[in-house]
Amino acid sequence: MAPFTRLIRLCLLATFLVAGTGGAWAVGGDAKAEAPVIAAAVSVAVEGGKTRFSVTMSRSVLAQVQLMEGPDRVIVDLPEVSFRLPPEHGRKPEGLIASYRYGLFAPGRSRVVMELAQPAVVSALHVDQNQPGGAALLVIELSRVDREHFRRAAAESAGPPKAPPEPVVVKDVRDSRPVIVIDPGHGGIDPGAAALSGVYEKDLILSFAQLLKRKLDGDGRYRVLMTREQDVFISLGDRVKFARMAKADLFISIHADSISGAQDVRGLTVYTGSERASDAESARLADRENRADSLAGVESGDGADDVMDILQDLTLRETRTFSHGFASRLVGELDSVARLNKNPRREAGFRVLRAHDVPSVLVELGYLSSRQDLDLITSDEWRGKMVSSMTVAIDRFFATRLARQGAAAVLP
């Protein structure tokens, strides 16, 4: 451990417990071992207006807690922790906690996000180290408060921005191959949709995206990059930034949808970005996908990227033409291998499709709420056919673009 880190840990030993407000640090003893910390159990106890959330860890850790409003959340930042909990954990409301999720937030950092059923503050935070086998119990006690109190506590607990570092992508100037960015949605703390079997969207689509990358890498014609290659959270803004910094020629975001109470709704859909959704269902889906950042405890204000000058606006129009062209080609190519949605080409305001200069599509492979779709999405045979057809659509897209560029180059 670096001396600086050790110093911080020693200082924090003295800063033990802050009650009544949102922001607080809890620390437990010496963190000498380098083995990964394992969270093996979570329990939630409800008593009057208090809810106690306890996590059994293989050893003590530093925990930082903050509150966020809209939706009301308690965010617990931890060093990297391997959560070995049953998949159904955190989905049902208990006391002040409406639901909670956990996972890797950035390399070396894990996070627990509790969505609150009512405004509440952290009234106690401590680590009990007297657990069997050297384990430690991280205890976070929440107490119900009124809206005004919550708002003040959330403002006090707001720390420095906690977004993961920006991706750094440097395009090799000698490499003139088209750049394709594949974006497996969700990850880490944000699991995405859950299938009835307990499998998460984030895991299914990461393995699909990896297969697509291998296929596209196959003949070396493209430079293929992924926004994430492991189970880690990446904000929507960072995904767009990644594609722009990589000077991507095509951005493909991969997802899988879910709809409750409609197991017969199924099929693949290809979306392009638009200020106006093509239909109510697309608007609902984009809203849900756009909540990914807030669910992970990252505030994603609509920044400067949304205020476009006239040149960017013109570029956007041209880019959208390419996006539409590719989306239609993709649907045409996938028609014979995938089960398509009854309306497979749709538009909506997905945050991840906002790069004004990168043709972008979002593919919802199917519905995890449909048994048949889930069987397809998890089948090696279907995945193999899908990535082959997607590669054909990509090849044709670039063949047309290069032909057009070539024609433009020979014009006087």
Ligand SMILES: [Zn+2]
């Ligand atoms: Zn998704």
